[in-house]
Amino acid sequence: MKLYISSDMEGVAGVCAWEQVDARRPHPDFAIYRRYYTREVNSAIEGARAAGATDVVVNDAHGPMRNLVLEEFPDDVRVIFGDRKPFSMVQDADGGFGGAFFLGYHGAAGDADAVLCHTYTPSVIYELRLNDIRCSEATLNAALLGYYGVPLLLVTGDRTTVEGVQSQMPWVHGAIVKTSIGNRAAASMTPAAACRSIRREAENAVRDAATAQLFSLQPPIVLDAQLVTASQAHLIATIPGFKRTSSRSVQFTHDDFRVVFKAFVASFRLGALA
Numbered sequence: 001m002k003l004y005i006s007s008d009m010e011g012v013a014g015v016c017a018w019e020q021v022d023a024r025r026p027h028p029d030f031a032i033y034r035r036y037y038t039r040e041v042n043s044a045i046e047g048a049r050a051a052g053a054t055d056v057v058v059n060d061a062h063g064p065m066r067n068l069v070l071e072e073f074p075d076d077v078r079v080i081f082g083d084r085k086p087f088s089m090v091q092d093a094d095g096g097f098g099g100a101f102f103l104g105y106h107g108a109a110g111d112a113d114a115v116l117c118h119t120y121t122p123s124v125i126y127e128l129r130l131n132d133i134r135c136s137e138a139t140l141n142a143a144l145l146g147y148y149g150v151p152l153l154l155v156t157g158d159r160t161t162v163e164g165v166q167s168q169m170p171w172v173h174g175a176i177v178k179t180s181i182g183n184r185a186a187a188s189m190t191p192a193a194a195c196r197s198i199r200r201e202a203e204n205a206v207r208d209a210a211t212a213q214l215f216s217l218q219p220p221i222v223l224d225a226q227l228v229t230a231s232q233a234h235l236i237a238t239i240p241g242f243k244r245t246s247s248r249s250v251q252f253t254h255d256d257f258r259v260v261f262k263a264f265v266a267s268f269r270l271g272a273l274a
Contacts, residue, residue, distance in 0.1 A: 001098035001209060002055040003048050004150060005041065006089050006141060009062035010106035010116040011157025012037045013177040013194035016186045018116065023064050036191045037062075037104060038069040040156065040177075043195035044101055045077065047202030057097075061089035062104070087258075088120075088265050090141045099153040099209045100145050101202065107160045107180075108136035114160040115180040120264075124271035126226040126248070130260075131217050138165045139215075140264070146216030147257045153212055154205035156198050158186060171212045173205035219255035223264055232271040239266060 009021040012033060019027035023034075045056055059080040060068045066081050073079065085091035093100065107114025109125055119125045119137055128135040130143060138161070142152045154173045155165045162174035175198045178188035189197065227233045230247045237244040241263060245251045252263045 001053050001206060002096060003053040003057070003206070004090075004093050004095075004097040004100040004145075005044065005056065005058045005103060006061045006093070006100065007037070007041050007058060007068070007103040008089070008105050008137070008157075009033070009037050009067060011104040011161055011177070012040055013191050014186075014188045016115050016180075016184055016188075021062065021116070023062075023067050034067050035069055035072075037067060038072050039191065039195050040198055041068065041103055042072060043199040044103055044154070044156070044202040045074070047199035047204075048101070048206045050199075051203045051206035053098075053206050057092065057095070059089065059091055059093075086262055086265065087144065089137060090144050093145055093150060094148040097148075097150045099206065099212060100150050101154040101156075101205070102138050102141065102152065102165070103154075103156045103198070105136075105138050105155055105157040105161050105165075107158065107164060108134065108139075111136075111160055111164070113180045113182060115158055115178070115183060115186050117160075117183060121268045121272055124228055124232055124268045126228050128226075128264075129224040131222055132224075133168070133217075136161070136164060139168060140261070142169060142215040143217050143257060144261050146214040149214060151209070151212035151214050153209055154202055156201070169213070169215050171208075173201045173208065175201040217257060219257075220253050221255065221257050221260045223252045223260050225250050225252075225264070225267060227271060229274065232274040235274045236267045236271050239263065239270065242267065
């Protein structure tokens with residue numbers, strides 16, 4: 001089976017502060033936690049391969065998207081590195097994959113008890129809905145995988161995140177590596193224990209891949225975004241296809257989810273400039 005991995009960093013064991021995961025303004029902790037992050041991804045690869053996964057593509061999907069320590073990966077793993085990707089956290093997920101993992105994921109903007117929760121850009125997105133389904137990054141990304149016929153098999157992160165994904169996609173295996181205490185604290189596994197748990201659940205997820213389902217949305221697909229500020233809504237509404245629905249909200253509708261996804265990426269990038 002060909003496996004796609006989208007990896008984020010806020011859901012890694014021990015992470016509870018932005019300083020630990022901020023590659024743009026590096027704190028001494030970042031060098032430590034990028035290695036923990038890399039080890040969790042490697043553990044998932046080991047587990048998946050024990051169950052028969054072959055080709056593995058990893059998309060570094062956190063922040064500037066150049067955080068993983070590449071020298072620690074097996075030589076035959078391909079890594080998608082760098083930001084400004086048209087499909088962002090699920091770039092190149094359309095290449096005939098038998099399943100996908102979301103590793104180190106975090107809760108949606110507004111979630112209670114979810115460390116560093118946000119939806120793509122915390123300074124822009126206050127809440128996101130697709131066809132009136134409240135979306136985390138996992139929801140949005142899984143819908144694009146579903147469009148391409150790729151089922152989500154595994155999610156790792158804090159309890160709120162994993163249980164939130166499983167409430168929408170009950171077939172998804174989960175590795176809970178910490179329980180959040182509000183937004184900036186957590187009761188966490190040690191890095192080694194987290195890696196063991198992730199390896200075990202990755203193996204189980206690939207073995208159970210035949211029972212996984214697709215998470216897909218029926219057209220027309222309506223994206224409703226509440227923004228943090230009115231000025232962001234004003235600016236995003238200048239993008240063709242968007243309409244302003246209140247002082248701080250916009251809407252975009254299309255039958256093709258690829259178009260909806262790219263419109264969302266354009267909206268949060270433009271909103272960051274407001």
